[in-house]
Amino acid sequence: MSNDNHELIQTMFPPDGSGVKPYEWMINPTRQRQWIDKQGLFLWLAFFFSEIGAGLYFVSLFYEYKLGLVLGWLITLILGGLIHVAYLGNPFRAWRMIMKPNTSELSRGIWIIGIFAALGLLQMVTSGGFNMVFNVIMGILCLLIISHGFATMNVIRALPAWSSTMVLPFSIISGVWVGQQVLQFMLAVSGATALASGMEVWAEIFFFAYFLCLVLYVWGTWHANEIGQASIKMMVSEELKKITLIGVVGLAIVLPLILTLIMWGGDTNAFLIFLRLAAIFAGDLAVRYIIMKSAVYKPLLERN
Amino acid sequence: MTYKTDEIWEDKWVNTTCGVCYCGCAAKVRVVNGVPVKVEGITDSTMGGDGAGLCGKGTAGLMYYHDPSRIKKPMLRTNPEKGIGVDPKWKEIEWDEALDIISTKMKKIMDDDPNKILFTNQTMRASDGPHNHPYFYAQAFGVKNNGNFIIGGGSLHCGNACHMLGGLIHGAWSIAPDWRYTKYVLKWGSSKGTGSGHSAMTNARLRADAVRRGIKEIVFDPMGNFAGGKATEWVAILPGTDTAVGLAIANYICNIHGEMDILYLKAKTNFPYLIKDDGTYARNEETDNPLIFDSREGKIKDFDDKTLAWEDCALDGEYEYKGEKVRPCFVPFKEHLKQYTIEWASEISTVPVATILQVCKDWVDNAQIGATITLEGKTYPYRPVSSVTFRGSQGHSNGIHQVAAIDLMSQLVGAEDVPGGTLGWPAIRRAYPGGNYEQTCTAGKDGVIVPSVFYSHDPWPVHAPSLPATNMGCVDVWTHCTLSHIPYVDEMEYIHEKFGMKSKPEMIFGISANFIISNSDWDTAIKNFKDCFVVQNDLWINETDQAIGDLILPDVSYLEKDCWSSEIDAFFFSGSPSHEDWYVHMQQPVAKPVGESRFFMDVYIDVANRCGVLDKFNAKLNDYYGVEDPELQIKPGEVLTWKEIGERFLKWVYGNDIEKIKKQGYATWNKPIEDVYWRWDIDTRCPVYMEYLLHDRARMEEIFEETDFDVEGLGFDLDQYSPLPSWFWPESHKDLDSEFDLLAFSYRDILHTNNTTFQNPYIDEVSKMCPYTFTITLNKSMADERRLKDGDIIVIETKAGVTEKGIVKTMEAQSPKVIGIAGQGGLWADGRPIAKGKGANFCKLLPSKLKYFDPVAGNMETAVAVKIYKEE
C-alpha cells in the first residue's frame, strides 16, 4: 500500500511556500497574516482608497477644483471607510473605536477621518470654502489620513519592516502621487488640457520622489536588522516574486517612468495619463500588498 | 469569555487511570452534563509527588471517547479474500451472534488442540486493562505456557533482552536511575525521564528534580531529540554499537583504572564462582551448588556456605577441585575485556576516543567507591552513577550483549539497587496495610533472584531448551524469549516443521493489536496470519483488522472502563522506582460505553463461559491474587462480571480500606526504604558471568543436530550463547555497502504510543507543530550532500526491496550515517481517518528473517540498512 503523504505535505510543507509551516511558526521569521490574508485584504484596499481619496482631495485644494474635493471625499469615506468597516469583526461596534485616541493609532485615525468628513463637507458646501485657513486645515487632515494606514503599521514594534523611518514619507508621497494623477486625469478628460499639461511637472517630481522613497524604504529595511532583511527576502521569494516584478517594478516604476518620459515637459494627452494612472493604481496596490505581506515577526527562539 | 454556569446541571470529577500508554498514570476526568470534557492528574495520589501532572498525550486521551470513528457494533468480514487493499466488506452483527461464532469456533479447535488458538495482548493501544490476565486466560483454554501468546509490536516494542536481564539482575521488568541520589547518568537508547519507558511521568518528575539539582546526564543515541536533546551531553552513536563502548568502559574500569567495588563483586555477583576449563561451574555433587574459594580458610565451599564471609570470596587464583583445575570466573572475564580498547570502540561506534575516555573517568570519579550514605538511620553504600538502557539499544540482533555490556559498568562499581545507582522497580511489594496481596522475590538456584511475578515466564531458573515445540512461538526451544519472535519470521513453517510444532494456529483472539504493520515486514506477517480466523476487541478498524480481521468486537476505551485491576499486579514496572510510596490507581468509568461497546474482560468471561472453561479461568484468578478467604474466592459455577470480581478481590487486596480506596479511586501506602535499596539485604547474586548460556548452547546444538536444522543457512549465531558479554556486529551493519549505505532506526516520540495516538486529533495537531514527528529526519550536511532538503519526498528502500515514502526534515542533532523515523506512522486504515497518511512506517522495512533476531533473547534487529532517493 502506498503511503500517501499528500495531505500532510500540504499542511507541513506548503509547496508554494505560502503557508506558514506549523513547526516553523515563530521559530523562523514568521509572516504577518491578519492584515493581508483572507479578510485582511479589505484592510489593504481600505488603506489604499482612503489614502488616494485624501490625496486627490489634497491636490484638488491647490487647484481649487471642487469635483476633485467631492470625489476625494467620497473615495476616502465611502470606499475607504466602508471597506474599513467591512473588515471589522463587529462592524456595528465601529463607533467604539473612538475610545482610545491616546494610545491607539487606529483610534486617532477614526477621529481624523471624522473631522475630515465634517470639515470637508463644510468646505464643499460653503461658497467661500477655499479660504486659506480652511485649505491649511484640510491639507493637514489630508496628509494625516494619507499617512494613517502606514502610521498604524509604523507603530507596530513587533514588525520591524513597518517600523522603518521611510514608511511615513513614502506613504505620504504615494497618496499624493496617486491623488495627483487622478486629478490630472480628471482635468484632462474634462477638457482642461492646459491645466493637465501644467500639472505634468508636478507629476515628474512626485514620480521621482515616489521612486526614491521606495528605494530608500527597501534600502533602509534591509539595513535595519536581520528581520528587515528577512522581509526584503520575502519580497523576492517564490511566492511574491511575480507581484514584485510585475506589480512593483513593472507597473509602479518602469511603465510610469516610460510614460513620464514620453510626456516630458508637458506633452500630455488624456490617454497616456489614463495609462499611467492605471499603471500606478495597480502598481501602488502591489507595493502596498508586498509591504503588508512581507512583514515578519522576530522569532521567539534564540538560535544563535 | 466566562463559563455559562447556568447551563451546567452536572459537574463532577472521576478519578481513574490514564490509558493512553502503558504507564498507568493517575488521571481524573471532568464530566459536565454527562460529557467528559477534561483530563488532569490527581493531586493527592503520591504519583505526582508534590504536584499532579499528566503528559500531553495523556491529557489528549479525552478524544478516545469522542472519536466518531469508533466501531459501535461487532463487525464481521463478508469478503473471504484477505490482504492489504482488499475491502473486507464489513457487516454489522449482533453481539450474541458474534460471541456464538467465536465460541463455536473455539470449541471446535479446543477439541482438536487448544494451542491452535493464539491470544494477543495490547501494548499497541495502551495498558488500559489487566496486564497479566490474558496470559492465564489462554491457559484456561489449555494453551501451554505462553508461546501462543503473540504481542502486537512484539520484539520491536518490547524489550526482550532488557526484561530478561532486568529480571535476572534486579528481579524487575525494567530499570531506572536512582534520580534522587544519583550524580551521573548514562542513557543508552533510552528516554527514561524524558518521556517514555515505564512510569514515564513519574520518572520525568524525578529526573526534573535531579537535573535542577545539577546531575550530569550523558545520552548515547543516534539522534539528539527527546533524550539527547535534554541531556547535559548528547553523544552521537551508531545504532547497535553500544556494546562496544560499554565493553571499553568496563575494560577501562577493570584493567586500566583498576579500582572496583571489590566487596560488591565478591558478595553480590557470581564472579567468585569457580569454573572449569569448559567455562561451566564446578558444582558440589551433593548440593548441586556452585563453589567459591574461601581465601581466609584456603578452602572451596558452597556459594551459600554460612561460614563463608563475603570478603573472603576469592576473585582470582587457580585451584583444584576433585582433580580438576578451577578458577573464579572473574579471572577469564577480566582477561576477556582486555581486547576491548577505547580506540577499537570508537572505530565501531563513531564515538570519539576522547569522549569515551572522559565518560570512563567521570564514571569512576562519580562512583565514589567506598562511600556510604545514611538514609532513615540506615547506612548504605553510596554509588551515585547509573547506566540505563531500554528499547533503543537492546533492539538489535546482539541485544543480549548490548544490555549485558551496559549493565556491566554498574556491576564493576557496585551501583545496583543502592542509593544513587541503577534501580530495578522494587522487587518486593509489601501488602497494603490490613490487606493480603504481598509480592516478594526469592533467592533461587545458584543464588539468582526469582521475581515474585513476571510476564510470560520467569527469567529464572532457566528452562532447558526442549523438543517438540508445542506452540507457535517455540518458546520450548528459545527459552529466554520473553515474547517470541517466531510467529513473525519468514521461515516460520520450516522452523515449526523441524521442531515438531503440530499446532498450526487457526484462530487469533486479541485485544487491539496492530501486529501486521507494527512488527516487521508486512507481507510476511500477512502470510503467517491470514489463514487464521482473526477476532479482535478494538476501538476502531485498524490496519491489522482491515487486512486480516474476521470479526472485530467494539471495545470500550479506558474512559468507559470499570477496571479495578488496571495496575494492581504490575508493581515491577509501574509505580515509582524510587523511594516514594506505592500507588495503584483504579480505572473507573467516566462515561457510558460508546455504542454497544463492551469491556474486553467481560467479553473474555462470556467467551470462557460459552466454551465451558470459565471455572478454570476463575480458579486461576483466585490463585493469581492468592485469595484464600472462601467468601471472596470465585466459586465453581459462578459467572461474575469483571466488576463483580473486583468487589471481592479488592476486599482481599485492601482489606477494610476498600470503601475508602474505591471512593478516592486509588490506593497509596508506605514503601519501606529497604525495599528500594535491597541489594545488600536480600541474599542474591547477579549472574554477570552468563554461565547458563553455555548449557543452553550445548542443548541447542543437540537440537539442531537432531532436527538437521539449517543453522548456517538461517544465519543462527550460536556464538552469542557466550557467558562473556562480547562484541557481535548487529545484523543491520552487515548489510551496509556502498549502495545501501545508511542505517534506518526508529524512536519513540513523546506524543505517541505506537500507532493508536495517530488517530487523536489533539495529538495530530501538535504533532504537526513538531518538526520531526511526522517526518523522516536526516542529518543536515548529509542531506545537503545528497541534494535533499526539507519537504522533499524520499523513498527508503531496503535490500529486500521493501520501500516506504516519507517527508524529509533535516536536523543537526543526528548521526550522518542514519535516518530516523518516529513511532509507527504510514497508516492507511479507512477506520482511522485522522491517522491515515500521517508519518512513515518504519516497521515494514525490517526484514522478518530469523538471522535478524537476537538468537538468545529474541530481540528483533530494529535498525536496517537502506538507501534513500528522491521520489520521481
Next chain:
Amino acid sequence: MPRWGMVIDVKRCIACWGCSIACKEEHFLPPNVFWNRVLIGERGKFPSSSKLILPILCNHCSDAACVEACPTGATYIREDGIVAVDDEKCVGCRACLVSCPYQQRTYYDNEVKDREYFPGQGKTELELIGEKLYPFKLGTVIKCNFCTERLEDGMKKGLEPGVDEDASPACVNICPVSARVFGDLDDPNSKINRLIMEHKGKQLRPEFGTEPAVYYID
C-alpha cells in the same frame, strides 16, 4: 492587589505538550487554536548542536503592545495584571493581534468556529458542549486569560493561586515535571520571585519593551 505572573523552568520541560492540550480542554478551544504552545528548534552544528524547547503563552505584559493598539479599550490590563479582552467591546480590528510580538492572539470568526476536530464527521459532544458552556463571540479576538475563571473561583473558596490547583491555571496544574510556577510578582517572597532571583529569570524578547509577566529560567 497581586500581579499574577509565571515562571517556566525550561530545564525541567521535556516538551510533552501537556500545557497546550490541557489549555485546549480547559477553554474548549477549536482546532488549531492554541493559547499555549511549545516551540522546538535547534542551535549549533553537528555534533555539538542542541535542541531548543520554548513553551509560550500570553505574557500578560504590563506594557502590552496589544493594549496600546486596541482602539476600543476592549483589551485592557486588569488590576491583577492579567491582560483581558472584553468581548462586548471588541470590534475585531485585530490591531492587537498584529501588534503582539509573541503572536498570542487568535481572531475568532466563522472559519474558526466551523472547524471540526474530526473533519467531515460533524462536531463531537465535546465541541458542542464547549460552545454552550464557554462561548466565544464571533468577530472578536480570543487569548490566554491565565485561567481567570479558575483563579477567581478558587480565591472565592479561599484557595491560593499557585498553591492550590483549583485556583491555578490549567497549564500549571497539568505540567508533569512542575516546570511552571504561578504566583504574585508583587510579593517579594513569592515562590516565583525567589525562582526569578535565584536562577536569573529572563523575559522573552525584552527588546520590545513589553514587560512580560512570564519569566523563563534555565
